[in-house]
Amino acid sequence: DTAVSQTPKYLVTQMGNDKSIKCEQNLGHDTMYWYKQDSKKFLKIMFSYNNKELIINETVPNRFSPKSPDKAHLNLHINSLELGDSAVYFCASSGRDFNTEAFFGQGTRLTVV
Amino acid sequence: GENVEQHPSTLSVQEGDSAVIKCTYSDSASNYFPWYKQELGKGPQLIIDIRSNVGEKKDQRIAVTLNKTAKHFSLHITETQPEDSAVYFCAARKETGGFKTIFGAGTRLFVKA
Numbered sequence: 001d002t003a004v005s006q007t008p009k010y011l012v013t014q015m016g017n018d019k020s021i022k023c024e025q026n027l028g029h030d031t032m033y034w035y036k037q038d039s040k041k042f043l044k045i046m047f048s049y050n051n052k053e054l055i056i057n058e059t060v061p062n063r064f065s066p067k068s069p070d071k072a073h074l075n076l077h078i079n080s081l082e083l084g085d086s087a088v089y090f091c092a093s094s095g096r097d098f099n100t101e102a103f104f105g106q107g108t109r110l111t112v113v
Numbered sequence: 114g115e116n117v118e119q120h121p122s123t124l125s126v127q128e129g130d131s132a133v134i135k136c137t138y139s140d141s142a143s144n145y146f147p148w149y150k151q152e153l154g155k156g157p158q159l160i161i162d163i164r165s166n167v168g169e170k171k172d173q174r175i176a177v178t179l180n181k182t183a184k185h186f187s188l189h190i191t192e193t194q195p196e197d198s199a200v201y202f203c204a205a206r207k208e209t210g211g212f213k214t215i216f217g218a219g220t221r222l223f224v225k226a
Contacts, residue, residue: 004156031212041200043157043216056213090156094212099145099164102214104156 003027006091006105013081014113021076021108023091031055032074033102034066035090043090049074081112115140117205119217127225132190134220136203139184143205146186147214148177151200160201161188193224 006023013019025032033056034046047066048056054066063079074091091105116139126132138146144165149157163170163177163186170177176189190197203217 033212041151041219041221043202043219045213045215048212050212092156099162099206099208101147101159101162104149104158106154106156 003103004091004093004105006089006108008108009106010109010111012111012113015081015083017081018077018079019081019110020078021089021091021110023074023076023105025072025091025093025103027093027095027103029093029103030071030096031094032068032071033092033094034074034076035092035104037088037090037107039087047074047076078110081110083112086110086112115143115205115213115215117203117215117217119203119220121220122218123221123223125223125225126193128193128195130193132193132197132222132224134188134201134203134222136186136188136205136217137184138186138205138215140205140207140215141181141184142207142209143184143215144208145206146177146179147204147206148188149202149204149216151202151219153199157202190222193222195224195226198222198224 004025031050033048049068052068065077068074088107092102094102118137147162150160151157179186200219206214
């Protein structure tokens with residue numbers, strides 16, 4: 001059983017397009033995240049939602065908009081894609097307490113051409 | 114701002130040797146320290162974690178130590194095996210941080226057979 005699943009796994013698109021990445025978790029967790037991993041493997045948090053409420057919004061361009069229809073889903077919509085948006089995007093979730101691990105999805109490799 | 118420094122960026126060891134990865138964090142309020150292993154094409158997975166009321170934790174060949182005074186924590190892998198080859202991330206989180214996890218830059222570990 002997949003705990004955190006995100007789709008698609010690979011996404012190749014042209015500059016200027018709008019795309020979405022979907023994420024679902026079946027762990028019953030309250031908190032979900034989006035992370036961006038660049039080509040040097042650096043992991044940086046973008047957003048965090050707790051019970052469908054936005055609690056972390058790092059300095060991410062407003063072309064990126066997360067949407068959480070319910071506690072188990074956190075989707076990422078990106079408008080007007082740019083070359084610099086190319087990266088691997090990871091969805092993750094964690095439990096109620098701050099000192100519990102985060103479970104990561106397999107990642108979505110986004111390539112903007 | 115909050116920062117986690119991780120060294121070395123690359124580590125190459127012979128099978129059977131030990132590997133040590135060191136991290137330093139800047140926010141003294143941090144009190145949860147997970148370590149993640151990321152294999153090629155996969156998302157990070159927790160391998161061990163430590164909370165601030167504990168100085169050392171061991172799980173088979175993996176151990177983590179924490180020095181809160183110096184704000185250092187380290188990962189020790191003994192009797193390394195080729196399947197230990199991966200990128201390892203240290204991270205830090207604090208209770209009042211809104212579930213925000215700060216990651217180190219990662220260490221690429223190569224275990225030579």
